[in-house]
Amino acid sequence: MALRIVQVDAFTDRPFAGNPAAVCVLPSPAGPAWMQDVAREMNLSETAFLNAEGDGYRLRWFTPAVEVDLCGHATLAAAHVLWEEGHLSADRQARFQTRSGLLTADRRSEWIELDLPATGPVPAPPPAGLIEAVGVTPGYVGKTRFDYLLEVASEAAVRTLQPDFRALAGVEARGIIVTARASTPGFDFVSRFFAPRAGVAEDPVTGSAHCALGPYWQGRLGTAEFVAYQASARGGTVRVRVLGERVRLGGRAVTVLRGELAAA
Known part of the structure; x- marks a missing residue:
């Protein structure tokens, strides 16, 4: 039986921006090897x-x-599909x-708000080769539950x-999360996220990274609410x-593709 699969651009209000994720609503649980095969076939940062x-x-x-333990943009995409396709x-x-x-x-007008665990960083020495591979000297290095977080001098450096x-x-x-205070009006901080070890050279917009960035910038700026921009090519x-x-992470989402997975 063919399965419906939907591709959604998350953390954006226009197609071909934000972070694309594929979403597949299954009639019953599937095996991890099959899901990994489908994700490899879709070749997006997450399915x-x-x-x-x-x-x-x-x-x-x-x-x-x-398989990853936490993914914000694909969660946003999944919720969007559940509402848009009439599952909820x-x-x-x-x-x-x-x-x-x-x-x-939860739906908040045109926005979707996710409730996710905070994963703020603690200061930590960088692992071997990190600074050389990133190619910038950070003012701060910390480790979160999942990743390393580096603060650099400026938005331009990011x-x-x-x-x-x-x-x-x-x-x-x-x-690796690289972040700086924003100089662009309307934003509090900017970031980029790199994960070649997980099969994603640069992730366009990373919800799980903002679970760390929020607590980090709360400590730096003394406030608990932010508007953030992830400065990848898609943004x-x-x-x-x-x-x-x-x-709580808020974002918008746009469906760009609907199809059937024939090899189900």
């Missing part, structure tokens, strides 16, 4: 797989190379059981960064609210 479970859905995320009524909360616990999504991806793939880290805007051990 999300959902099946009904309890009062919500079981949600799993795969890059073309590995517009006034119902989307509830997801994941490897990072219960995550929820935007012009050209990492050595081959070298970065050899660094012991799922991903994307993320609203961030830090609420203790949780982070």
